[in-house]
Amino acid sequence: MTTLHTVAATGALKLSWLLLAFPLFGAVVLLLGGRRSNRWGHLLGVAMPVAAFVYGLIAFFTLLGTSHRSQDLHLYSWIPVAGFQVNMNLLVDQLSICFVLLITGVGSLIIIYSVGYMSHDPERRRFFGYMNLFLAAMLLLVLGDNYLVLYAGWEGVGLASYLLIGFWQDRNSAAVAAKKAFIANRVGDAGLSVAIMLMFTEFGTVSFTGVFGTVGSAGSGVATALGLLLLLGACGKSAQVPLQSWLLDAMEGPTPVSALIHAATMVTAGVYLLVRSNPILALSPDARLAVALVGTVTLLFGGIIACAKDDIKKSLAGSTMSQIGYMTLGAGLGPAGYVFSIALLLAHGFFKAGLFLGAGSVMHGMNDEVNMRRFGGLARVMPITSVTFGLAYLAIIGIPPFSGFFTKDPIIDADFTEHGTAGNVLGTLALIGAGITAFYMTRMMFMTWYGRRRWEAGAHPHESPPVMTWPMIVLAIGSVGAGAFLIVNDRLQDFLAPVVGVPPESHGFFTAPGLVALAFALAGVALGWAMYGRTPVPSEASRGSLLTVAARKDLYGDAFNESVLMRPGQWLTRLSVYFDNRGVDGLVNTLAAAVGGTSGRVRRLQTGFVRSYALFMFFGAALLVFGLLVVRL
Amino acid sequence: MSHILAATPSGTNTDSIAVETVFWILAFISVGAALAMILVRRAVHCAIMLAVVMLCLATMYAMQGAPFLAFVQIIVYTGAVLMLFLFVVMLIGISSSDSVVETIKGQRAAAGLAAIGLFLILILSIGHAAIGPAARTTAANNVDNINLTGLARLIFTTYVFPFEVTGALLITAAVGAMVLAHRERTAPKPTQRDLAARRLVSGQLAPDPAPGVYALHDAADRPALLPDGSTSELSVSQTLAPRDPNEETPPVRPELPAPAVTEAES
Amino acid sequence: MSPIHYVALSVILFVIGGVGVLVRRNAIVVFMCIELMLNACNLAFVAFARMHGNLDGQVIAFFVMVVAAAEVVVGLAILMAIFRARRSASVDDANLLKY
Numbered sequence: 001m002t003t004l005h006t007v008a009a010t011g012a013l014k015l016s017w018l019l020l021a022f023p024l025f026g027a028v029v030l031l032l033g034g035r036r037s038n039r040w041g042h043l044l045g046v047a048m049p050v051a052a053f054v055y056g057l058i059a060f061f062t063l064l065g066t067s068h069r070s071q072d073l074h075l076y077s078w079i080p081v082a083g084f085q086v087n088m089n090l091l092v093d094q095l096s097i098c099f100v101l102l103i104t105g106v107g108s109l110i111i112i113y114s115v116g117y118m119s120h121d122p123e124r125r126r127f128f129g130y131m132n133l134f135l136a137a138m139l140l141l142v143l144g145d146n147y148l149v150l151y152a153g154w155e156g157v158g159l160a161s162y163l164l165i166g167f168w169q170d171r172n173s174a175a176v177a178a179k180k181a182f183i184a185n186r187v188g189d190a191g192l193s194v195a196i197m198l199m200f201t202e203f204g205t206v207s208f209t210g211v212f213g214t215v216g217s218a219g220s221g222v223a224t225a226l227g228l229l230l231l232l233g234a235c236g237k238s239a240q241v242p243l244q245s246w247l248l249d250a251m252e253g254p255t256p257v258s259a260l261i262h263a264a265t266m267v268t269a270g271v272y273l274l275v276r277s278n279p280i281l282a283l284s285p286d287a288r289l290a291v292a293l294v295g296t297v298t299l300l301f302g303g304i305i306a307c308a309k310d311d312i313k314k315s316l317a318g319s320t321m322s323q324i325g326y327m328t329l330g331a332g333l334g335p336a337g338y339v340f341s342i343a344l345l346l347a348h349g350f351f352k353a354g355l356f357l358g359a360g361s362v363m364h365g366m367n368d369e370v371n372m373r374r375f376g377g378l379a380r381v382m383p384i385t386s387v388t389f390g391l392a393y394l395a396i397i398g399i400p401p402f403s404g405f406f407t408k409d410p411i412i413d414a415d416f417t418e419h420g421t422a423g424n425v426l427g428t429l430a431l432i433g434a435g436i437t438a439f440y441m442t443r444m445m446f447m448t449w450y451g452r453r454r455w456e457a458g459a460h461p462h463e464s465p466p467v468m469t470w471p472m473i474v475l476a477i478g479s480v481g482a483g484a485f486l487i488v489n490d491r492l493q494d495f496l497a498p499v500v501g502v503p504p505e506s507h508g509f510f511t512a513p514g515l516v517a518l519a520f521a522l523a524g525v526a527l528g529w530a531m532y533g534r535t536p537v538p539s540e541a542s543r544g545s546l547l548t549v550a551a552r553k554d555l556y557g558d559a560f561n562e563s564v565l566m567r568p569g570q571w572l573t574r575l576s577v578y579f580d581n582r583g584v585d586g587l588v589n590t591l592a593a594a595v596g597g598t599s600g601r602v603r604r605l606q607t608g609f610v611r612s613y614a615l616f617m618f619f620g621a622a623l624l625v626f627g628l629l630v631v632r633l
Numbered sequence: 634m635s636h637i638l639a640a641t642p643s644g645t646n647t648d649s650i651a652v653e654t655v656f657w658i659l660a661f662i663s664v665g666a667a668l669a670m671i672l673v674r675r676a677v678h679c680a681i682m683l684a685v686v687m688l689c690l691a692t693m694y695a696m697q698g699a700p701f702l703a704f705v706q707i708i709v710y711t712g713a714v715l716m717l718f719l720f721v722v723m724l725i726g727i728s729s730s731d732s733v734v735e736t737i738k739g740q741r742a743a744a745g746l747a748a749i750g751l752f753l754i755l756i757l758s759i760g761h762a763a764i765g766p767a768a769r770t771t772a773a774n775n776v777d778n779i780n781l782t783g784l785a786r787l788i789f790t791t792y793v794f795p796f797e798v799t800g801a802l803l804i805t806a807a808v809g810a811m812v813l814a815h816r817e818r819t820a821p822k823p824t825q826r827d828l829a830a831r832r833l834v835s836g837q838l839a840p841d842p843a844p845g846v847y848a849l850h851d852a853a854d855r856p857a858l859l860p861d862g863s864t865s866e867l868s869v870s871q872t873l874a875p876r877d878p879n880e881e882t883p884p885v886r887p888e889l890p891a892p893a894v895t896e897a898e899s
Numbered sequence: 900m901s902p903i904h905y906v907a908l909s910v911i912l913f914v915i916g917g918v919g920v921l922v923r924r925n926a927i928v929v930f931m932c933i934e935l936m937l938n939a940c941n942l943a944f945v946a947f948a949r950m951h952g953n954l955d956g957q958v959i960a961f962f963v964m965v966v967a968a969a970e971v972v973v974g975l976a977i978l979m980a981i982f983r984a985r986r987s988a989s990v991d992d993a994n995l996l997k998y
Contacts, residue, residue: 608995608996609990610991611991612740615921618744618747619747629758656905660904663908664908667916667935670932671919671923679927683931693908693945694941694942694960697945699945699960701957702941702961705961706941706964709968714934714968717971718927718931718975721927722927725982735922736924741922744921745918748914748917748918751914752911755910755913756907759906759907784954802965803969805969807969813973813979
């Protein structure tokens, strides 16, 4: 079990607040500047994340150069109440610096890409403002040194996600999708906030050092409760089952948004939360098993959905759901899985962002068409995009020596060594998932880039401008090499060991589960080629089997939510309104009527005759004297 | 005289037979007069009965060793205040009287009930209270054995502040009465010349005839008879309601409606 | 002949005066009944003075008389003003405070 020992920030890390300040400044200027900043807005919007990335690199190398790799920077005292002290502190340690580099690096690339992608949009400045806001909030999330600051960043990214999904304000579908995302996230947020409250009641503190230091004395019941609540929070933010329904709808937003928020960074916040809370999970095997179970269910869920979607972005979203399922599964395996979970997260950031940007490039060239049945044969027309897309494809399906092989297979491997028989079942399912991943990605490749051209009339696909292709190239390089860079020679493992612990002795790369996974992947590729590469793809979707129909309907996730949550909720509100109108209003009105009626009777005492008033006075005097008499007696 | 008026300091029954007899007689008279006061119809009769009660009370004050108060009662209360009442009765309506019918339902019954209740309670409380015999040193309290100087000593030493305040009250009351009774002139006061001019124009040069010319009736509210037998409204003051000149005297309940059998003569 | 007889008489006169206030309709008669009640109180005070053996009761009775006089003055002036305005001296006619 690891504990967190921090020292005060020194040297260059004392300016770590710049990481927040740059994007926040950009967001404020762009959002408050209004239309006046339209001309130069995108330049500022790009400069700020790049500046943050530069500082992130400086901080990373500073951290590498020192032996104190957990440094705490105190900004100010946020909640200085007796009995509940919360400071706005930034924790720069190994785990958070990985995320910082991912967020600012991939974020800068995507924002440079969106200069080109959003060039025709008159609201581009607002877009950059929101993106910078998102970056600031996400950085706050990963840099906070206590759960409350993390929660503040958590809520901030939720807000940014809402604003960005609903960016095109004239589209009703976008607004509905944004609301859905926010509400589903809210359910998860409830879990996280209850976890924080529980931490406060049990430990009196919510800072990482405080909680991880005292959680050992709290007993496994508290640890299990905390673990499950944190899992609920992670499910909401990372679109894991049962809170997965919003991710596919979130594709209503512009493609850079899907790439940055719903692939590379925001949806990984849940994994960050779980990995950061590893001392809590270490005390509760039940919570870990629950995490692994959720991850496994989700990776199958997402994979099956992705197989049936014709919309390229929705298919990629299903893929994201599935890959994050792998990461969650890794986070449920204890120290054996944390490192690989983070490694997969970092590699996924590269290849999934690359895939999304590629899809955006295709859409840009095909007049925002997303239906893959209208694509086909684009490889010759858009060569750069097809190559980068292809490299990311190879990475995701786990072909050595690309990233996915080095990062995904150790997770499957660790599956079989942990959790006993349950682990074996989960591992088998993960293997099947690998095959499904290969299938749907191959399907996507063949439907989009090869085969007959099924374009709409009037489509002129063309390669994207350099401002869009260069980020994709950089990301493709990352997709190719990131996995090997991180895993070979245990580089990431040694780096993160103080934070997440050391996995038990590794078995190398070509273990039995790893080879079986590779076999499944190749089988998936073969099936995909057989169904979509060899036979021509029909322009209209066929009726499909029962599973296909179900997968097209997101495996009835929406229907389930509606029937189990929405309709009872509506019934409840209608019932409440009924009770309010009849019950409460009835009560109030009856009371008013009673008072009115009584006063109508009582006012007849006011006859206007002085003599009756005199009579009352007389009686009153008699009563007074009588009272006096009684008292005196 | 003071030895008669002052109480004799001995025993429970401290007064002499004479005093006791006088008390009982006066008691009956005053209670009877009070009852009559609330029962008679005409306001003037009520005033007379009240005067009788006040005089009885004055005598009782004298019997209890308060000669000053007795005379003040007669002079101020009966002589001034009651006369004030009579003046007002004259102004407002000397013959105005209440009808027997009670307009508020249940008022008389309730009043009777309240009265009996209060009476019983008060009698109970004073019976229960420790009312001792007359104290021995009443006479000694009077400075130089004179009641008046004793009172004066008290008023101007212990009770000087209430005295001053009461003085202010009297002034305020007098000023207030003047303000209330004052009638603002809406037109300039007519001079003698204006009055004479008006009289010339009106056609009536002579003053109004005097009322009650007839030998049988000599009241201010009887109109005078003109030579042709008709009455002259000019002869009766407008504040008084003129009466039918052929009425018999004295009029008994002139405005009595048909005898109400339901209302008892209470 | 203890003072209690005087106090009892005072009680009787007070109650009679109270009944008169409640029963009579002519405003002046009502006023006179109030005067009767005040006089009854005076009698009681004088009886108490005799009982205690000092003159405080008499002084109070004296003040009561003074105040009663002032009250009569003002009250009758008000009555006159009302009569001038409404031509009626009945207390029942002043019933504008009716509900």
